Amino acid sequence: MDHTLSAIKRIENRAKQIPGVISLAQGIPSLPSHHLIRNEVIDAMLNNKVDKYSPPAGLLEMRTFISQKLAEKNMEYSHEHEIIVTAGGIEALSATMLALLKHGDEVIILTPAYPNYERIILMAGGKPIMVPLSEKGGWILDLSLLKKRISRRTKAIILCSPNNPTGSVLSEKQLRTIGILAQRHKFLVICDDIYEHFYFGDNAPFNLCTQNQFKKQIIRIVSFSKDFSLSGWRIGFIHADNEHISKILSIHDNLINCAPVISQYAGLAALKNEKVILNEYMEIYRKRRKIMGDCLESLSEYVQFTWPNGAYYFFPKIIGATDVEGLCFDILEKAKVAVVPGDDFGAGGKGHIRLCFGKSEEEIIEGMKRLEQYFLYNKFTEV
């Protein structure tokens, strides 16, 4: 496999060497962890609760609370056999792939997609099968194309809706069809719900995981990194049918023994104060989205884009650009703004750049001003 870092990280590494860069590249929320979370963490630490390993599946208290919260969403999972607290979403996904893939098993990825999906599938000996979404009409899944890519070796499909990097959301109809195809062809639907709480319509998007008839097919991954601003804490969880969870637990035990216990208390506090924290934070992201989107609209001569329905990214197409990676490094050097080339998210992302509005208002305003200057006066000339 390719041992180099993704373009996101290469851009970030270069950005760190240039003083005064504003990074709209890596998806790291600027907000600090909430004081309600910090208070509970300090309390747990001073009461000697965080120093020893928890059970591999996580603190009983946390799994019990997760199970209750899931039930409120019509997801019925036993805290004893169907939930594992993990060191973030990425560990959950790695443990899943290492536990369930046999050499040569195929995993379908809808692109553009988070680049680590491909890397993790390869690490686990699997074969990534790319199905590009159709940009026209807002990153729609062409079901006939998906069907063509399903084979006897198809073990799973990974869904991320709301999506990184496009900000798009799959429709209820599309998701149900995927569920039915998964049942028919006996493959798993791995739902990476990391952007679950980032949606900008009035109602939460349809979530296939709430449909119990698909339970045997579904593995759902939840992370606290983005919505609760806990990326550094490495905390999340995974839930699925007992048959899958028992295999994943064994690998999780090999990989990390248990999720960091202090972070488990952070995650528990996040869940307990979910409403308060998310109301506060999502209000902030709505504002940031508006600022960034308005700036992009004023650049309509240079970029084409749709407003994201979810997640916290814009994914504009750069009009006329073909070497977008070169463009991104040029923007970094000349305008001191870090953005990510769309190619990094698979063939479907060609010609695009990704901008994250996880950063503060001030940074977004300054970053977008610099981008505007770049496009107006210092347009990238391809070699």
Place this chain on the structure above:
Amino acid sequence: MDHTLSAIKRIENRAKQIPGVISLAQGIPSLPSHHLIRNEVIDAMLNNKVDKYSPPAGLLEMRTFISQKLAEKNMEYSHEHEIIVTAGGIEALSATMLALLKHGDEVIILTPAYPNYERIILMAGGKPIMVPLSEKGGWILDLSLLKKRISRRTKAIILCSPNNPTGSVLSEKQLRTIGILAQRHKFLVICDDIYEHFYFGDNAPFNLCTQNQFKKQIIRIVSFSKDFSLSGWRIGFIHADNEHISKILSIHDNLINCAPVISQYAGLAALKNEKVILNEYMEIYRKRRKIMGDCLESLSEYVQFTWPNGAYYFFPKIIGATDVEGLCFDILEKAKVAVVPGDDFGAGGKGHIRLCFGKSEEEIIEGMKRLEQYFLYNKFTEV
């Protein structure tokens, strides 16, 4: 692979269902994390330093400090290219195996050994090759036996000295010979130095990793779990030649993105206050070792043992017992003491039980009293 949990964890799981059990089974230190560590962690959190991802290799400040501390021990490793901060020793080992093993590569384990070694090698598609140590004379490595097990497919040997579960230490001569064999046959020496600071002679045991002529062969794993009582924090690090580290970093990035940042600050504080904390803690373990060893001597009719030179386990042989796993469950039910069957550590551990003196003095005294009562009045009868 076998997806069940190890006997250690099965014993612990059963123990949790029985009220009043004293566990001398799992190797979890009873001591709380040190107040010097807690103070720095709270400080880092309140200064907003722990919420965002660190670079995949870990906080620059931590790697720089590790590099300096290693140099004091005659280990020269660049903080930029040769050190990764990991989510404990187990993540370091998993990342190493997943990064470096090709399907069918052989990894030599000296048994008795920590059971997860075998599980992790299998997870990574490798083949564990067991070389039993000779109990007579204190768990000595028979070099002619080791040489017989080296093949063209040998990719690595895992060493843990001081050893879990035997508490024994490999001699300088044996370690140097292993280093020379590794050079000659081009395999790696993976040194799991988790018990580095647990030694009960006057001087630290010889460490092969201090010998720079073996640097290209060596991958060294360090954990803060045992010596600094930070098992729940999941923090450690790995260092090796750049060629290996670059591959391991890519897998580490896939597995967890970065070690939990709050735990990185805990680890940094541990290193900064190493002398104060370890002097305090190791004094406590010396006392606990004496208490447990004295109790075992009074049971000489039932057990044979040598005093451990390092780590924090006794590994007595139960005279006349063949079904030691049955014995351990019987002890658990009747005497309410959890201990681990030696079989769990490979064939070399047959007939033994492992007792950890990580627990408090009071628990060790009470646990050993119960064991004595068990052996005197309620001797296990094999079926």
